Amino acid sequence: MGQFSEACACCQIRPLSVCSLLNQTDFEELGRSAYRVRLAARTTVFLEGETATSFYSLREGVVRLYKLLPDGRRQIVAFLMAGDFLGMTDSGRHEFSAVAVSPVALCKFSRASFARFIDKRPHLLRRVNELIVRELIQAQSHMVLLGQGSAEEKIVSFLIGWRDRLAKLRGAKDVIDLPMSRQDIADYLGLTIETVSRTLNRLEREGEIQILPGGVSLLDTERAEGLAAA
Amino acid sequence: MGQFSEACACCQIRPLSVCSLLNQTDFEELGRSAYRVRLAARTTVFLEGETATSFYSLREGVVRLYKLLPDGRRQIVAFLMAGDFLGMTDSGRHEFSAVAVSPVALCKFSRASFARFIDKRPHLLRRVNELIVRELIQAQSHMVLLGQGSAEEKIVSFLIGWRDRLAKLRGAKDVIDLPMSRQDIADYLGLTIETVSRTLNRLEREGEIQILPGGVSLLDTERAEGLAAA
DNA sequence: CGGGCGATTGACGGTCATCAAGCTGTGTGG
DNA sequence: CCACACAGCTTGATGACCGTCAATCGCCCG
Numbered sequence: 001m002g003q004f005s006e007a008c009a010c011c012q013i014r015p016l017s018v019c020s021l022l023n024q025t026d027f028e029e030l031g032r033s034a035y036r037v038r039l040a041a042r043t044t045v046f047l048e049g050e051t052a053t054s055f056y057s058l059r060e061g062v063v064r065l066y067k068l069l070p071d072g073r074r075q076i077v078a079f080l081m082a083g084d085f086l087g088m089t090d091s092g093r094h095e096f097s098a099v100a101v102s103p104v105a106l107c108k109f110s111r112a113s114f115a116r117f118i119d120k121r122p123h124l125l126r127r128v129n130e131l132i133v134r135e136l137i138q139a140q141s142h143m144v145l146l147g148q149g150s151a152e153e154k155i156v157s158f159l160i161g162w163r164d165r166l167a168k169l170r171g172a173k174d175v176i177d178l179p180m181s182r183q184d185i186a187d188y189l190g191l192t193i194e195t196v197s198r199t200l201n202r203l204e205r206e207g208e209i210q211i212l213p214g215g216v217s218l219l220d221t222e223r224a225e226g227l228a229a230a
Numbered sequence: 231m232g233q234f235s236e237a238c239a240c241c242q243i244r245p246l247s248v249c250s251l252l253n254q255t256d257f258e259e260l261g262r263s264a265y266r267v268r269l270a271a272r273t274t275v276f277l278e279g280e281t282a283t284s285f286y287s288l289r290e291g292v293v294r295l296y297k298l299l300p301d302g303r304r305q306i307v308a309f310l311m312a313g314d315f316l317g318m319t320d321s322g323r324h325e326f327s328a329v330a331v332s333p334v335a336l337c338k339f340s341r342a343s344f345a346r347f348i349d350k351r352p353h354l355l356r357r358v359n360e361l362i363v364r365e366l367i368q369a370q371s372h373m374v375l376l377g378q379g380s381a382e383e384k385i386v387s388f389l390i391g392w393r394d395r396l397a398k399l400r401g402a403k404d405v406i407d408l409p410m411s412r413q414d415i416a417d418y419l420g421l422t423i424e425t426v427s428r429t430l431n432r433l434e435r436e437g438e439i440q441i442l443p444g445g446v447s448l449l450d451t452e453r454a455e456g457l458a459a460a
Numbered sequence: 461c462g463g464g465c466g467a468t469t470g471a472c473g474g475t476c477a478t479c480a481a482g483c484t485g486t487g488t489g490g
Numbered sequence: 491c492c493a494c495a496c497a498g499c500t501t502g503a504t505g506a507c508c509g510t511c512a513a514t515c516g517c518c519c520g
Contacts, residue, residue, distance in 0.1 A: 067374050075374040090363045096370065122352040129355065132362045133320045139369040140326065144297050144305040146376035147420030151508070182467065190377030192509055197468055381476070412499065422477055427500055443485095 007036055016083030016169070017057050017107075021127045030117060035108040045086065045098040045106070052094050054108050055087040061104030062179050065096045066187065076188040078138065079162070079180065082169055085131045087111075102179040146190050154189040155199050157228040159209070159216065177215040237266055246313030246399070247287050247337075251357045260347060265338040275316065275328040275336070282324050284338050285317040291334030292409050295326045296417065306418040308368065309392075309410065312399055315361045317341075332409040376420050384419040385429050387458040389439070389446065407445040 008031035014020060019027055037056075039045065045056065048067060058080055065086075066076040077096055080086060086098055086106075118124050145157050163176045178185070186193045200216070203209045208224060210217045218224055238261035244250060249257055267286075269275065275286065278297060288310055295316075296306040307326055310316060316328055316336075348354050375387050393406045408415070416423045430446070433439045438454060440447040448454055 065370075067370070069374070069378060073378050075377045077370045077373050088363050088366075090360055090367060095367055119352070122349070122355060125352060125355050125359065129359055129362065130320060132359065132366060133318050136318075136362060136366045136369060137320060137325055139366060139373065140295075140297075140307045143307050143369065143373055143376055144299070146373055147305045147417075148299060148303050187377075193467080194469085194510085195508060198508095201468075423499080424478085424501085425476060428476095431500075 007031070008034075011059070013059055013082045013169075017059070018085055018124070018127055018131065019057075021123050022121075026121060026124075030109075033109060033113045033117065037106045037108050039100045039104050039106070041100050041102050043100045045100065045104075046094050048094055048097045050094050052087055052089050052092055052111060054110055055085065055114050056109070057107040058082055058084045058086065059105040059107060062101040063098050063104060064101050064180065064184060064188075065098050067096050074187045075190070076184060078135070078142070079184075079188065081165060084135070085128065088128075088132060101184065151189075151191055151195050151199050152203070153227055154191065155185075155196065155203070156208075156224050158185065158189060159218065160224060160228040163218065175212065175215055175217045179214065237261070238264075241289070243289055243312045243399075247289070248315055248354070248357055248361065249287070251353050252351075256351060256354075260339075263339060263343045263347065267336045267338050269330045269334050269336070271330050271332050273330045275330065275334075276324050278324055278327045280324050282317055282319050282322055282341065284340055285315065285344050286339070287337040288312055288314045288316065289335040289337060292331040293328050293334060294331050294410065294414060294418075295328050297326050304417045305420070306414060308365070308372070309414075309418065311395060314365070315358065318358075318362060331414065381419075381421055381425050381429050382433070383457055384421065385415075385426065385433070386438075386454050388415065388419060389448065390454060390458040393448065405442065405445055405447045409444065 008014075008019075008027065011017070011019070014027075019030065022030060034057075036059075045063060046052070046054075059082055061082075063080040063084075063086065064076050065078045065080060066074055068074055079101070080098075087094070089095055118128070141161070145154055145161075149157070159176060162178070166173070166176065180188075182193050182196050185191075186196045189196070200209070200211060204211050208218075208220045210219060238244075238249075238257065241247075241249070244257075249260065252260060264287075275293060276282070276284075289312055291312075293310040293314075293316065294306050295308045295310060296304055298304055309331070310328075317324070319325055348358070371391070375384055375391075379387070389406060392408070396403070396406065410418075412423050412426050415421075416426045419426070430439070430441060434441050438448075438450045440449055
């Protein structure tokens with residue numbers, strides 16, 4: 001089961017992931033119990049309501065976490081990227097669906113074996129804790145975004161926030177990759193696709209951003225950061 | 231420091247709190263390091279930006295967790311009630327302000343001593359974990375509320391959600407206590423106070439609820455639960 | 461070339477924010 | 491005991507913003 005190989009040894013995102021605090025022998029043992037999985041864009045990792053059988057650590061790509069309402073509306077609760085940890089629940093069932101937005105690479109741990117492993121290593125539990133708290137803080141910032149502010153503020157804050165997360169991962173760049181669709185952005189911000197499109201294009205006309213295929217480039221960083229406020 | 235006395239021994243909410251998994255001796259030791267604090271309504275527990283020095287376990291009353299924006303707008307991120315755990319951050323500074331909405335009773339633990347205590351008891355760490363996950367799930371449901379839906383849906387969902395939380399605490403009742411002000415509800419749902427007031431009164435005219443001093447009573451539970459959807 | 465999906469653009473209307481005034485209950489002081 | 495003030499809540503009129511519906515565009519891929 002699992003395969004350690006050199007895969008883990010040269011894991012690029014180890015310091016950002018759950019594994020960051022493990023010593024070499026623990027690291028290798030955990031690696032042996034992990035399945036390395038690759039999924040194409042639009043593939044689902046798990047669905048809302050399914051019983052949770054695994055935890056995942058995201059190594060590459062972007063995953064969206066969302067909830068579907070009975071009438072078809074959709075709220076995206078988070079975009080996850082490399083280093084993020086998925087699959088925690090308090091009920092044993094997934095509260096949300098997780099779908100790959102771009103091609104992704106994951107490490108998959110069976111719930112049972114992960115629990116057994118963690119029992120012996122309290123410091124790992126503490127690491128998991130940090131990751132959840134990080135996610136909680138992010139969720140709370142997202143609430144501020146959703147509750148307050150105009151479409152423009154929401155979109156600019158989203159761009160700034162996403163840029164900062166990308167920067168932590170691979171250093172600052174002036175181009176912000178946006179692998180998700182307009183619809184995804186709309187469902188993340190509680191807007192419609194038309195409003196997202198209009199707002200982005202207005203920002204471009206006003207010289208704040210430049211729209212590129214698969215992303216945008218921030219031209220007036222000052223003003224943008226001012227608007228993002230939060 | 232601290233005082234165990236019989237306070238903990240007859241703690242009503244022990245099974246709901248962090249302490250639920252502790253054995254008798256651990257329970258007594260933790261109790262000795264806790265300060266039992268009472269605060270009047272409108273008193274602040276901690277402010278956004280302060281360095282976090284303590285954790286708190288809420289025993290009675292309601293606390294609001296919120297963030298202030300530079301221009302004075304306010305987003306309430308959560309209402310906390312008995313059994314909830316406050317004061318976790320990933321940065322050492324509080325990301326949000328916490329203020330008592332009603333008179334509250336808290337157990338206060340210094341960060342350092344709590345950390346020392348927890349180091350020896352991994353099962354307690356696991357309990358903390360559960361509490362954070364619970365809060366995360368709640369945060370995510372709140373996002374769905376904020377992003378989707380009309381003022382009416384938001385308000386009805388809020389009432390249903392609050393009723394259910396109260397029910398877990400002290401059993402089902404037909405009257406829902408609302409210790410928070412209209413302004414608080416508005417800031418929680420991303421609405422204005424006028425919209426909250428109008429919507430509640432319309433719901434009353436339509437026979438769905440009855441407005442009481444300090445709360446409401448759900449008359450048409452069926453229809454309300456249908457509207458709440460999420 | 462044609463089909464299809466995602467994004468853009470336009471016209472219109474509803475919902476909710478805004479501004480403003482009045483109401484109700486509670487506490488305070490004369 | 492009443493008058494007054496104040497805070498929280500309610501109610502009304504108006505308009506902006508954004509959602510809805512619909513048409514068009516651009517691009518990729520068969």
